[in-house]
Amino acid sequence: MKQKFGLSLGACCVVIGTMAQADCPAGQEPFTSCQIDGRNTEVLVCFDEQVVTYSYGPVSGTPDLFLSEPIVHIDFEPWSGLGKAISESVTFYNGDFAYDVGGGFDRPFSEEEMLEPIRRFGWVEVTESGAMAAYLECIPETVSYGFGGDIHDIKVAARQIWDSDSLTWISDSIVPPVPPLLSESHLYETIQDCLPASEFSLNGVSVGDPLDTLGKLGSPEMVSDPFGSGELIDRMVLVGANIDIFQDKVYGMSTSSPGWGTPSGLRVGLTRGEVIRILGRVPKGYNAMSDRYYIHVCSDVQDAEDEWGMLIEFGQDKRVDSISFASPLH
Structure with a gap:
């Protein structure tokens, strides 16, 4: 299971920020959301036990783009467990385009830091055929990001294992041949x-x-x-x-x-x-x-x-x- 960090940030999970004005589809929970700096747009990633959804468009308006992906197939990158910042991301693929959406926050390490406002951050990175097409930053105070289980735990329950070397998930139904193939x-x-x-x-x-x-x-x-x-x-x-x-x-x-x-x-x-x-x-x-x-x-x-x-x-x-x-x- 994924390790949970954060001192007194919570025994089970951490939700940083308030939800952006957009709402998740019925029956889904938010993974991360924010309003985009300088664009008057917002991004929202939601999930349930079956699918993960992505929507992007005008604040409080009809999304310009809506995508969904089965949760067992979604490209989800969990927090590495290292560093001051806790962040996770999901990537959606649509033809030649990929949309990597992430959210995170800095965890406090001292009592003084606990008294200070928590720094929040988020992003949308758009690539076309692997080349950078756009990088959008979130307005920090609009970032909502829940850490502590969610997509990660559903994938683990589906018998998938995170491989930090290849940055991909592996089904535990795949057993290496004996002797090794190579x-x-x-x-x-x-x-x-x-x-x-x-x-x-x-x-x-x-x-x-x-x-x-x-x-x-x-x-x-x-x-x-x-x-x-x-x-x-x-x-x-x-x-x-x-x-x-x-x-x-x-x-x-x-x-x-x-x-x-x-x-x-x-x-x-x-x-x-x-x-x-x-x-x-x-x-x-x-x-x-x-x-x-x-x-x-x-x-x-x-x-x-x-x-x-x-x-x-x-x-x-x-x-x-x-x-x-x-x-x-x-």
Whole structure:
């Protein structure tokens, strides 16, 4: 469970400030709200046991933007437990845009500080495709922020675990494979991590499979090699996945759909922390916040035919956006 701090700020929870003039949807509780400095607008984040909602617009007016996200899926960052300031935030994603909304306050450490007004703060950070688009500060005296349970406790009750390295939540239903999926490759000048050949498979279709075993999936069409070799290949375009074929064998696959997964359970939609748990560790050369992992197949022979690679790409929501396999054309 999340640690509670704050001296005599309260045994269970702390609510700092009064609610902004906007109201939560029926049945929901406020997480944070404030009026935006210099804009005559307000932001309000509310939640219940199922969803978290975001609304932004004119003070006491109809919101210009309203978003909702299932609470088990919401990108919620709890307080780290460090420093004088207590703050938490939630991020909503809408197409290329992300809206990070946070609230917080400075906790007093002495009797003198307890007699002083508590400093409150809040923000809305807007990004587009990961690039900063706007940063809005709250008027301090309008900030309302409740600390002490709320979204965090609901996610924990849903059997999710916060990973402070990747800044993502991990479902405790994801169990790391034994032995670990990643192992070390010593074929090159530097030690690299690699994946077993069995992992280069999506829903039972594997790199290297002959074309005549794929008949039930559909008929391929000729396209240019997407990796820029200049060769023509055959491609099966399926619901949520592409299968690339060269010389009557599967040489590449890609998916952007959670309906396709590897034998270990890697799939689109997993958080970065969940991927790391399945792999067993962060792949060498990367960190827990990297936006992609590229991992070679494990092989005892240094040969171009064995250089399959898996590329796992993460979106701005810190979840797997796509998985692709490729091997050199030969």
